[in-house]
Amino acid sequence: MQNPLSTAPSGDSPLVGVLALQGDFREHLHSAQTLGARTVAVRRPSELAAVDGLIIPGGESTAIDKLARSFELADPIRERIAAGMPVYGSCAGMILLADRIQDPTLDLSGHPQETFGGIDMTVRRNAFGRQRESFELDLDFGGLEFSAGRDGDGVAPVHAVFIRGPWVESIGDGVEVLAQLEPAEMPAAATVDSRARIVAVRSGNLLATSFHPEVTGELRVHELFIRMIKGEA
Numbered sequence: 584m585q586n587p588l589s590t591a592p593s594g595d596s597p598l599v600g601v602l603a604l605q606g607d608f609r610e611h612l613h614s615a616q617t618l619g620a621r622t623v624a625v626r627r628p629s630e631l632a633a634v635d636g637l638i639i640p641g642g643e644s645t646a647i648d649k650l651a652r653s654f655e656l657a658d659p660i661r662e663r664i665a666a667g668m669p670v671y672g673s674c675a676g677m678i679l680l681a682d683r684i685q686d687p688t689l690d691l692s693g694h695p696q697e698t699f700g701g702i703d704m705t706v707r708r709n710a711f712g713r714q715r716e717s718f719e720l721d722l723d724f725g726g727l728e729f730s731a732g733r734d735g736d737g738v739a740p741v742h743a744v745f746i747r748g749p750w751v752e753s754i755g756d757g758v759e760v761l762a763q764l765e766p767a768e769m770p771a772a773a774t775v776d777s778r779a780r781i782v783a784v785r786s787g788n789l790l791a792t793s794f795h796p797e798v799t800g801e802l803r804v805h806e807l808f809i810r811m812i813k814g815e816a
């Protein structure tokens with residue numbers, strides 16, 4: 584059967600897969616397509632095997648974890664990550680790329696939710712509060728130097744939308760911080776202390792953001808990811 588969310592091959596642009604089990608995968612497909620990438624919605628191991636890079640969308644990390652296991656995608660995704668496939672995770676996708684979750688949800692038999700892992704970090708789910716504490720702001724974001732000068736002299740800030748997003752509680756060696764929030768930039772309910780909180784990281788070929796560039800028309804995070812797939816960043 585033709586996959587309706589695939590786009591036709593064109594030239595040598597990379598094939599970007601978007602894990603399409605739950606969450607806002609359509610928005611990620613749209614962002615990658617707008618940048619001229621070939622895309623495929625990934626629901627089967629054979630679709631995963633064909634991609635050059637994978638996006639894990641925002642949504643609900645417990646649901647994506649369960650579905651990935653029942654669709655027999657979880658272990659193949661872990662294997663591709665171990666083999667160096669570039670992966671970008673936003674929000675729930677960030678949680679799924681973390682080696683550790685501070686506060687994992689337990690299923691009915693007491694089994695904690697799993698992640699694919701790959702980034703040596705601990706994340707805290709729903710760290711900024713619940714749905715009604717969703718917020719937006721402009722953020723300095725490292726790694727976007729390629730965009731400098733397009734809208735002025737420097738790199739324009741990234742407009743970030745946070746919807747029940749995680750923050751990164753701690754990182755290991757080799758994890759680069761691309762963006763963080765100062766306490767004054769967070770909803771009051773989230774400012775438990777005076778620490779800045781990490782909201783975007785890169786570790787080798789893995790990229791993760793607490794927020795959702797796919798819902799704002801901000802294309803530079805996806806552009807960075809496509810550059811990573813091409814080996815240009």
Ligand SMILES: NC(=O)CC[C@H](N)C(=O)O
Binds near residue numbers: 641674708
């Ligand atoms: N917008 C999102 O992706 C929210 C993530 C969600 N709170 C989770 O833990 O999976």
